[in-house]
Amino acid sequence: MTEDKQNHTQDSRATDDPPPRIMHIDDIEWETIRWPGETGKMLSHPTEEDPTLPNAGLLRLEPGAYHPWHRHDFAQVWYILEGEFTIGGVKCGPGTVLQHGDPHCEPELHTESGGLMFIVQYPGPTTGGKVIYDKRFNMAKRKTVESERIDL
Template identity: 35%
Template sequence: MKRDRTLRELGAKNINNLEWTKTRFDDVSIKLLSFRDGVACVYDRFAPGARTFPHQHGFRQLRYILEGEFIVNGVTYGPGTLIDFPEFTEYETICPNGGLWLLIQMPGKTGLAPTDPTGWAYNKTDSVAKA
């Protein structure tokens, strides 16, 4: 049976058409793919030698490594790895040779959600991001 309806075009972004944006970490920049309804989807680029200080968030995060090696809390992960960051789990990241990962931040059990994918809304040295 044929349906007479028109499906609408969906919103889409091509990563190659987006500009890099600075973050609160000097050697980390992002391309923002989507940020709505308490969910952020971000392409994160770490320069060689980039690192974050130990910090945590009150929301859940998933990070899928596309390129490079990331050392998170002393464990080395490579391309094809999905890392799950539960709410209020302190972590630091070191990227010795540079790398890319896809970051998804979303509300979790706490009900807190990301408020700023660049991190500028949080103090540059806060170990706890409030949301």
């Protein structure tokens, strides 16, 4: 991190509140995600030290990538940056925002062009469902779609 960014996070007011975490997407490696043709760069995710952090980051989908219908007990927001996606039969392109409530079902998603989206997943305010990072966004080896649970 540059000295300028470090200095920018300092404030003359004394507080116990933590300063913002500042990072650059180029400093984060792409990781394997559970669905075929998807990789991600997660900017934040829950940890033992901070279990309330959301899953937030970029999803890159290769041409032909897809995921089946599945459900979650947390909420999330997607913002499409690049590419075209068919999500639940609806064509969605750059600038499209999808808001998934708590709980929610994600409809089938396909992309012929490939694309990039920014996502934020956060604990469900009504269900209390927590987001899942480990073995979903950082897989050493992807499982088959058929072996994935689709109800969580």
